Amino acid sequence: MDTNKTLMLPGAKSTIAGDVDSLFNFILYTTGAIFILVVVVMMYFAIRYRQRSGKAEVTSGRDYNHVLEVIWTVIPSILVMVVFFWGFKVYMKMNIIPRDAIEIKVTGQKWFWTFDYDEGINIVNELVIPVDTPVKLLMSSQDVIHSFFVPSFRTKMDVLPNRYSLLWFESTEVGEYDLFCTEYCGKGHSEMIGKVRVLPKVEYEKWLVESAVEDTTTPLAELGEQLFKKKACFTCHSIDGSRLVGPSFKGIFGNPVKHNDGTTATVDENYIRESLLDPQAKVVDGFAPVMPTYQGQLTDREIDGIAAFIKTLK
Numbered sequence: 001m002d003t004n005k006t007l008m009l010p011g012a013k014s015t016i017a018g019d020v021d022s023l024f025n026f027i028l029y030t031t032g033a034i035f036i037l038v039v040v041v042m043m044y045f046a047i048r049y050r051q052r053s054g055k056a057e058v059t060s061g062r063d064y065n066h067v068l069e070v071i072w073t074v075i076p077s078i079l080v081m082v083v084f085f086w087g088f089k090v091y092m093k094m095n096i097i098p099r100d101a102i103e104i105k106v107t108g109q110k111w112f113w114t115f116d117y118d119e120g121i122n123i124v125n126e127l128v129i130p131v132d133t134p135v136k137l138l139m140s141s142q143d144v145i146h147s148f149f150v151p152s153f154r155t156k157m158d159v160l161p162n163r164y165s166l167l168w169f170e171s172t173e174v175g176e177y178d179l180f181c182t183e184y185c186g187k188g189h190s191e192m193i194g195k196v197r198v199l200p201k202v203e204y205e206k207w208l209v210e211s212a213v214e215d216t217t218t219p220l221a222e223l224g225e226q227l228f229k230k231k232a233c234f235t236c237h238s239i240d241g242s243r244l245v246g247p248s249f250k251g252i253f254g255n256p257v258k259h260n261d262g263t264t265a266t267v268d269e270n271y272i273r274e275s276l277l278d279p280q281a282k283v284v285d286g287f288a289p290v291m292p293t294y295q296g297q298l299t300d301r302e303i304d305g306i307a308a309f310i311k312t313l314k
């Protein structure tokens with residue numbers, strides 16, 4: 001994660017970030033200066049013309065000053081125009097997507113991010129991109145409104161259900177950056193955290209090739225444990241027996257589980273497979289039917305791995 005700990009935003013690491021910061025600082029410092037000026041003048045008048053014992057109250061007879069009127073109309077108008085045109089220029093730069101941008105599909109859902117690449121790669125909570133390359137994100141939500149925010153890139157866009165939104169940026173430095181959801185989206189909102197991993201171009205190409213081939217060598221239970229983290233199952237399931245949004249995996253394998261329709265089933269490989277591909281088919285008693293389907297997102301071997309992993313959690 002970005003270790004740049006400051007009161008302000010973390011270091012600017014995209015092509016647009018510098019523009020955003022300049023405009024932000026301009027607004028901050030001009031309003032700051034005006035604020036100080038107003039407070040100082042106000043305090044001066046309050047002291048200078050305070051009521052003193054023995055003296056009659058004096059109120060100025062003047063109620064109009066042409067020069068003052070012109071000054072405090074013209075200066076703020078100019079400032080507002082500057083902020084408008086400056087902001088418009090940066091806004092256009094943020095919204096005109098370069099033709100050569102690589103496109104990645106982003107899906108937000110309670111409470112994690114999924115990134116789909118043309119190469120057939122599908123990862124959760126980690127966006128991997130090449131440095132110095134424009135990246136276009138095509139975003140949508142499976143449920144409620146989320147918002148995609150990378151502070152280091154100064155870029156943020158709402159992610160909506162039933163509608164696509166677009167966002168582009170170009171990172172300027174290799175590294176790992178925080179990714180947050182900035183639209184309150186329910187109980188797990190604060191855990192809807194990911195990262196953006198920016199790789200040198202050559203390494204990105206290598207990553208694409210390596211990630212596109214299926215992992216057939218990792219032992220099943222280990223693969224399942226990796227997926228538990230990679231697919232963000234942990235946002236809803238614990239492995240230590242504590243109850244989160246979903247039931248804990250600890251000790252469930254081989255034991256009966258009660259469903260909200262009164263039926264009972266034994267947790268085995270088939271049951272886990274069904275839970276992943278058609279989660280609402282049987283809903284565990286006492287839990288809401290909010291488990292997302294992993295249909296099309298997990299290979300058979302990966303499902304085997306998850307079952308093997310759950311089996312180890314005695």
Ligand SMILES: [Cu+2]
Pocket residue numbers: 108109111145146147181182183184185189192
């Ligand atoms: Cu969210």
